[in-house]
Amino acid sequence: MERRRLHRGxxxxxxxxxxxxxxxxxxxxxxxxxxxxxxxxxxxxxxxRFASAQASGGILLLAATVAAxxxxxxxxxxxxxxxxxxxxxxxxxxxxxxxxxxxxxxxLMVVFFFVVGLEIKRELIIGELSSPKKAALPAAAAVGGxxxxxxxxxxxxxxxxxxxxxxxxxxTDIAFTIGVLTLLGKAVPLPLKVFITALAIVDDIGxxxxxxLFYSEDIGWGSLGIAGIVLVVLVACNLLGVRHPLVYGIFxxxxxxxxxxxxxxxxxxxxxxALTIPASTGLATKDVVKSGRFLMSELxxxxxxxxxxxxxxxxQSILESLxxxxxxxxxxxxxxxxxxxxxxxxxxMPLFALANAGLDLGEGxxxxxxxxxxxxxxxxxxxxxxxxxxSWLAVRxxxxxxxxxxxxxxxxxxxxxxxxxxTMSLFIANLAFPAGDLLEVSKAGILxxxxxxxxxxxxxxxxxxxxxxxxxxxxxx
Numbered sequence: 016m017e018r019r020r021l022h023r024g025x026x027x028x029x030x031x032x033x034x035x036x037x038x039x040x041x042x043x044x045x046x047x048x049x050x051x052x053x054x055x056x057x058x059x060x061x062x063x064r065f066a067s068a069q070a071s072g073g074i075l076l077l078a079a080t081v082a083a084x085x086x087x088x089x090x091x092x093x094x095x096x097x098x099x100x101x102x103x104x105x106x107x108x109x110x111x112x113x114x115x116x117x118x119x120x121x122x123l124m125v126v127f128f129f130v131v132g133l134e135i136k137r138e139l140i141i142g143e144l145s146s147p148k149k150a151a152l153p154a155a156a157a158v159g160g161x162x163x164x165x166x167x168x169x170x171x172x173x174x175x176x177x178x179x180x181x182x183x184x185x186x187t188d189i190a191f192t193i194g195v196l197t198l199l200g201k202a203v204p205l206p207l208k209v210f211i212t213a214l215a216i217v218d219d220i221g222x223x224x225x226x227x228l229f230y231s232e233d234i235g236w237g238s239l240g241i242a243g244i245v246l247v248v249l250v251a252c253n254l255l256g257v258r259h260p261l262v263y264g265i266f267x268x269x270x271x272x273x274x275x276x277x278x279x280x281x282x283x284x285x286x287x288x289a290l291t292i293p294a295s296t297g298l299a300t301k302d303v304v305k306s307g308r309f310l311m312s313e314l315x316x317x318x319x320x321x322x323x324x325x326x327x328x329x330x331q332s333i334l335e336s337l338x339x340x341x342x343x344x345x346x347x348x349x350x351x352x353x354x355x356x357x358x359x360x361x362x363x364m365p366l367f368a369l370a371n372a373g374l375d376l377g378e379g380x381x382x383x384x385x386x387x388x389x390x391x392x393x394x395x396x397x398x399x400x401x402x403x404x405x406s407w408l409a410v411r412x413x414x415x416x417x418x419x420x421x422x423x424x425x426x427x428x429x430x431x432x433x434x435x436x437x438t439m440s441l442f443i444a445n446l447a448f449p450a451g452d453l454l455e456v457s458k459a460g461i462l463x464x465x466x467x468x469x470x471x472x473x474x475x476x477x478x479x480x481x482x483x484x485x486x487x488x489x490x491x492x
């Protein structure tokens with residue numbers, strides 16, 4: 016029951032079951048095709064195993080961060096020169112030119128936010144946020160985990176040059192957090208993993224709203240009006256039953272360009288676009304089963320000769336019909352998430368870390384600077400306190416219930432782990448401090464705080480695992 020609930024409620028943890036099933040099917044298929052593995056199978060197998068591991072995204076992020084730090088400190092000015100290189104495209108009188116760093120942050124990260132938007136929509140429809148009862152505890156925890164860090168940061172930086180960075184310690188990096196949870200294994204009970212993942216997704220919603228409302232420049236109402244028109248067209252496509260991703264991709268580019276010129280950060284276009292993607296199947300499950308059985312029986316009847324020969328025209332027609340049925344049985348929302356999530360995890364996020372985590376250590380980390388102190392205190396102290404306090408109030412007030420296998424100590428330990436800000440914190444820092452020393456100072460605070468949060472969270476979760484099954488009930492409110 017727990018495993019089935021986790022599969023429904025969390026895309027990141029539920030994908031493990033899908034990957035395992037896919038791996039089993041793939042292995043069975045290979046056995047049918049050939050007793051001996053192909054050379055390419057031997058070459059790709061280690062990479063496929065790594066990609067299927069839940070901790071792989073966090074490992075790649077960590078590797079990219081270490082590479083950025085080494086490059087920025089040992090590579091002279093080559094690190095900064097590369098990401099400050101200007102690249103542009105032009106069509107007649109239209110020209111769009113940005114530095115490589117801005118292309119990563121303003122264009123590639125739109126895809127990352129698009130995947131985030133798809134995850135949010137899925138969770139709201141069928142996941143842990145699909146009903147008030149399910150959403151109450153992670154939503155309350157996420158709100159506490161955002162308000163407390165921001166309040167602590169402002170208490171340290173109010174009226175100072177770094178005041179604008181109050182949004183930096185509000186974020187939780189879901190990839191790093193899930194990576195640590197995976198490495199901890201059975202030390203973390205399943206309901207706690209679901210809770211932390213749902214909390215991180217609600218945190219993403221909050222981060223998107225903070226970026227849209229508080230880290231936007233002077234609004235260009237003309238461009239924003241164009242974005243509104245494009246959005247109406249996208250919603251109309253959804254209502255009319257348009258399901259082809261290309262249509263949404265074309266209008267999505269227009270939405271991104273409009274947001275890029277509007278003063279509202281362009282990554283918000285990715286989340287808005289995701290919310291317009293159809294989330295219903297084109298074929299009911301019973302029809303899939305009925306049609307699939309008929310086509311498979313036809314294929315079995317016609318496939319008479321052995322071997323791996325090319326298909327006949329009739330066989331190819333049946334296989335194409337099976338493919339069409341399979342596509343119709345999947346929602347465009349889930350198909351796009353399944354397709355783009357690996358690109359986001361294994362390419363976009365590591366590239367973002369490589370382009371933004373480079374910190375010059377030659378002049379020290381400046382951890383005593385109010386901006387760094389605010390970030391460190393917000394992530395390491397504000398996150399666990401805010402998450403635990405608001406969760407306790409929600410349970411105490413009867414709005415939510417604490418799972419039978421989770422203790423308040425483990426909620427606090429999970430809150431410590433949620434202090435890993437990294438990706439989203441770096442992103443907000445770039446918006447709060449576009450250039451200058453404060454950006455470097457904030458990077459130092461983010462990296463140090465994320466490291467401390469990972470260590471504290473891992474140690475406490477291991478420390479409290481022995482009390483989870485039995486004594487957890489003694490901590491219930």
